[in-house]
Amino acid sequence: MLELKNVSYQVEDELGQKEILHDVNLKIEDKKYVVITGPNGGGKSTLAKLIAGIWKPTAGQILLDGEDITDLGITERARKGIGYAFQQPVRFKGIQVLDLMRIAAGKNLSAAAACEYLSEVGLCAKDYINREINASLSGGELKRIEIATVLARATKLSVFDEPEAGIDLWSFQNLIQVFQSIKKRNAGGSILIISHQERILGIADEIVVIREGQVSTQGPKDEILPGLIGSADATMECRKNGIPHTGSDEKEDCREEDQE
Ligand SMILES: Nc1ncnc2c1ncn2[C@@H]1O[C@H](COP(=O)(O)OP(=O)(O)OP(=O)(O)O)[C@@H](O)[C@H]1O
Numbered sequence: 198m199l200e201l202k203n204v205s206y207q208v209e210d211e212l213g214q215k216e217i218l219h220d221v222n223l224k225i226e227d228k229k230y231v232v233i234t235g236p237n238g239g240g241k242s243t244l245a246k247l248i249a250g251i252w253k254p255t256a257g258q259i260l261l262d263g264e265d266i267t268d269l270g271i272t273e274r275a276r277k278g279i280g281y282a283f284q285q286p287v288r289f290k291g292i293q294v295l296d297l298m299r300i301a302a303g304k305n306l307s308a309a310a311a312c313e314y315l316s317e318v319g320l321c322a323k324d325y326i327n328r329e330i331n332a333s334l335s336g337g338e339l340k341r342i343e344i345a346t347v348l349a350r351a352t353k354l355s356v357f358d359e360p361e362a363g364i365d366l367w368s369f370q371n372l373i374q375v376f377q378s379i380k381k382r383n384a385g386g387s388i389l390i391i392s393h394q395e396r397i398l399g400i401a402d403e404i405v406v407i408r409e410g411q412v413s414t415q416g417p418k419d420e421i422l423p424g425l426i427g428s429a430d431a432t433m434e435c436r437k438n439g440i441p442h443t444g445s446d447e448k449e450d451c452r453e454e455d456q457e
């Protein structure tokens with residue numbers, strides 16, 4: 198189980214101290230599929246980075262199965278079974294897909310095993326296994342490779358920050374299946390996904406809403422989801438007549454408002 202106790206995160210910017218997360222308490226039980234959602238800028242990615250060990254909280258503690266891991270970095274946390282996929286995947290110049298998957302797995306993964314993970318995320322594995330992780334990969338390809346690396350780790354906790362970003366519609370359906378199969382396969386582990394997508398929220402056990410740096414709502418999906426859609430907790434920046442808009446027509450609506 199992962200536990201966050203009174204976790205806060207402050208940064209120093211040109212206006213002085215800025216608190217991005219304030220006194221967050223959160224428990225992620227084993228075998229649970231938890232989705233974190235909430236408005237843009239609420240602090241979700243920051244929270245994911247604190248859990249993965251990329252950044253360190255300025256106050257509070259992070260415990261994994263009761264062990265304090267607050268001071269451990271990303272590599273040590275990865276060894277303990279915390280896998281993380283960025284919202285904006287990183288490109289590693291000079292490294293091939295197979296190397297990256299081996300680094301992620303922490304062992305000499307066979308090419309055939311790596312191919313299986315790549316196939317699972319909808320990539321034609323043999324075309325990708327020796328590709329370099331550079332600018333020639335599209336955003337969606339890179340995102341899928343990254344999800345495959347998290348699969349390869351067979352983790353205690355897999356953290357995905359907006360895995361749907363940049364993935365086309367056909368693959369999105371696949372992505373939902375990928376998460377369902379991770380859930381089945383990852384016997385003791387749990388999955389933490391940050392997402393704005395209703396379909397990803399729909400397959401969660403629990404939903405946590407992060408808003409203005411704090412947990413504003415938390416509970417079983419069946420309790421939280423019905424009240425969430427269209428509420429302030431799900432609000433995006435684009436509003437029309439006070440009603441929040443989501444979906445592909447959002448940009449058009451904002452443009453109309455600009456002209457009014
Ligand atoms: N180093 C930093 N300096 C100043 N502000 C920062 C820093 N890092 C993050 N922030 C701010 O903290 C807030 C939370 O950012 P974060 O990326 O965690 O939001 P988010 O909930 O993931 O948003 P989104 O849904 O858009 O991905 C934002 O307002 C962001 O601009």
Ligand SMILES: [Mg+2]
Pocket residue numbers: 241242243284358
């Ligand atoms: Mg984010």
